[in-house]
Amino acid sequence: MKISPAWLREFVDIPADYRKLADDLTLAGISVESIEDEGARTVYDVDFTPNRVDAMNHYGVARDCAAIYDRDLKPIAPVIPSEREPQASSSRGTPTAQFKIDIQDPQGCARYTARVIRNVRIAPSPEKIAQRLELLGSRAINNVADASNYTLQEIGHPTHCFDLDLLAGGKIVVRRARPGEKLKTLDGVDHILHPDDLVIADAVKPVALAGVMGGFDSMITDRTRNVLIESAWFDPASIRRTARRHAMHTDASHRFERGADLGITPTACARVADLILETAGGQLDPYETDAYARKIERPTLTLRRRAVRRHLGQDIPDTEIARILRRLGFVVTVGRTSAAVPVQSAAPASKGGTHAAAAEEMADFTVQVPTWRLDVEREIDLIEEIARIYGYDRFPNTLPGFVGGVIELPDARKDAKLRASLLGLGYHEAVSLTFISHADAQRFSSATPVEIANPISEEASVMRTSMVPSMLNMLGYNLNRGNAGVRLFESGKIYESMGARTDEQRRLCIGSTGAAIPPSIHAPARQCSFFDLKGDIETLLGSFQFNALYYDANTPDHYRPGRSARAVMDGATVARFGQLHPQVAAERKLRLSAQDIPEIYLAEIDCERLYRHDLRQIRYQAIPRFPAVDRDFSFIFDRTIAFERIQNAIAALRVADLHALVPVEIFRGGAIPAGKYSMLLRATFQSSERTLRDDEVALWSQQIIKSLESLGGTLRSQ
Amino acid sequence: MYTVPRLDDYSPDALDKPVADLTSALEQESSAVTDEPSWKEFRDHWMARKNGILTQINDLWLKAAPSPRKREVGRRVNELKAKVEAAVEETRERISGAASQAKFKSDALDVTLPGIRRPLGAEHPIVRTMNDIVGVFKAMGYSVAEGPEIETDYYNFESLNFPPDHPARDMQDTIFLAGQAHKPARDRLLLRTHTSPVQIRTMEKQKPPVRVVIPGRVYRNDAPDATHSPMFHQVEGLAVDTNITFCDLKGSLDHAMKSLFGSSVKTRFRPSFFPFTEPSAEVLISCIFCGGGGYQGAARCPNCKASGWIELLGSGMVDPALYGFVGYDPEKYSGFAFGMGVDRIAAMLYGVTDLQLFFNGDVRFLEQFS
């Protein structure tokens, strides 16, 4: 909202230039975001916090200035007709009956003040008013509408002017809309009203959406002769519901839904009348109608010096406390008065927490809250007022004492270990948005996705059920831009709908395409392969403690069969990885160009399952003092014999001094018959206690040969 | 080529000249040696047992000397022998050094060519910044906590003192989950708009003293552009105990900002509004780019828009109403809370002008952070 410092100075003597004033206001919680223009045309752009509806006008800001600079605030004094020249035209048949206001919904409308002015001359506003409105970014319309708008800028209370002659039945009814009722508002939009909408109606029909916008059919026009001024107080929640329901946000609704000033309706009404009489002429009916449907009591609060100190950490002199609150319009009495309510407990649920001492304690101040401060209801609210005007800068910086330990997140060390390994393996850490499309949710997971009611886009309509679509999007982003070598990992969550509940699970996803070893002038690149990825998976899983780990080819269908695997650790699948199915890559156009279609590798690690395992305990093993003996075996196997079976067969021999069994070379084709492969295996024997004898090694070698022959292997050479 | 003369006179004075001649011949021949074969020739000429010069002087000078002079001649011959041996050894060293130098020269690498690198992965700037922030608070005694990203209305709003239909909810454009209409308002699910629900969850679980720092992802219904993202990151903090005051809030955050951005950074607190804190404060730090002066040389500092200050955190004393929701005695306990947007801080620290760069996985962006 725009605020003119020149206007502020009409209400309070400000001992600061406009720059200093802007700073001082900002440090008191009225945030001046920018300053436009200079001299009399200087305007502040002010960002008001939603609790300070009382300050969203010039008089309200001036009140804060009065507190900041400890100056008097001039009263708002509309020149009401009895103080003007005597009504000259009493001869011209002025109606004498008081206009009737019928508040049928006291919950929605607590107070409705109205005045009637007759025989106005609708014309443009005088320069002074038009210019001021335009300076504040508000368009001048005509003298009557502008009077209402000017009053809004001046003292903040929203008012509305009706063309009295267009109100049927000579009365105003404040009620909820009836089913099927319609209203065209000032902006020309037709609304079908909801039975919860509070409306201003005449004897027959709604004429305004209460507290939001006036009706089109009763608005002030060039033909208007007689005017009804409305100055009312509407219930914040009701206005908010209606404004949201009709997607309207007006100056009026903004203020009413934050809590307007119940006490100011007659002043605002008189001020509008004052301005209309001044700018549009006419005669004011002698009656002010002030319908008061419901009293809203402002609380009397107890303010304890001890509480000020307990929250703020510093004593503030009594005179300073009283001065600040009085300047803001609070009525302050030192000591407890009989009218004072007991010390309020701020906590609705704190049962039995009442301190006997607190009840006995003498209240240091009794504070009556003014009608315009609906946000002040508790002692702590007063303490905030004191702190902001006293000045946050005046409180010293201190550090609280603390005894206790620092507790990390339960998986912090596991997370850090995996992250450090991945960074060391050359994967860049990525973060992606956690939304995916319905189609992707179905494609990559069988989980029921969590649906978003108001998604950013179709492509982001559910929470991800798999990390894969996010990763593929990132890989695609890179390929589309010609980034050929991509190695990424993302640590994040997937989300699943479980009936009324939702579940969030930790996952780690790796995506890679292009070179495993980047090309240099010294050596060519080597493209990423399944076994590069598997090696990285082995490294990551190897950080954990487990009894048994095996790999098999059981993977979901977004992986390429024969180039993908899962890792099963102590019976639970902890990782799935391998080449992305070329069909999926094609569907998502994962390619550098029509000709250049690189292989994409993916890995998904289930952190929830993996983290059930502890990090591997490191124990030093004595370095062997006796020499190792290697024996090589070249075998031909049927291609259905997986290496794992060879390993298991040899492990089953339980040769205690077999230190390692490594596959050294593998051949297919050439001299090797179709459907077979040849493998060179190297067994390393070593004892920690003695040098092994040739006959022992020979015996073990025979056992190995026999066990491999039992798998159908044929020994080629030894 | 030098040949050993026979001597007529064995007096000491007369010996001087032949000794000098021999020495100079030795030096001359030594310096003429350039490679292994010529060195061998040189060595043999002087040291060969058969007919080498040392053998010759032994025969021609020492053996031929008359008895009274033998002692003197022997001394001179021994000296020469040592000299020759040293010269032969020095010459060998000289020519072998030259040989390896020639080899080193011929197979020299161009050391200015790039090395073979095994590229390291880069930490994501947001994760890195978040870890830095969390680390500062851990060092100040804060434990780490987290909570779900899908929250109930109760934890995200109601228990944080945002009543239903309250305008303060407008400050946070919320992403709601579908299919919630049949539930009571407080049980309806949404994507948390801040990490603050974890304050409530933490207080529900433990009695004071509480000191937690809460990193996490949060969501707002903002279309993605250079300055907005529907998903971003926050670090939140909470300290509740007996006797925690507004001065402690100021001191703690001032200390944390100095730890994060350097000891010369100053903080400024100004009133603000959050439903769950009272009094509330916005925390600014003196601009880390222009030192708070607002200008870099003659140019307006773009980072602080020449104001010298950068808004960094929201904070405040925990509103006593929250204690009612978690069963703390508001007359006994007080505390403060704070929160900051990690993405914005990372963008500021690294000069990133488009938030979307953080989330699209572009390796040309990410690799800059390794």
Ligand SMILES: [Zn+2]
């Ligand atoms: Zn700056």
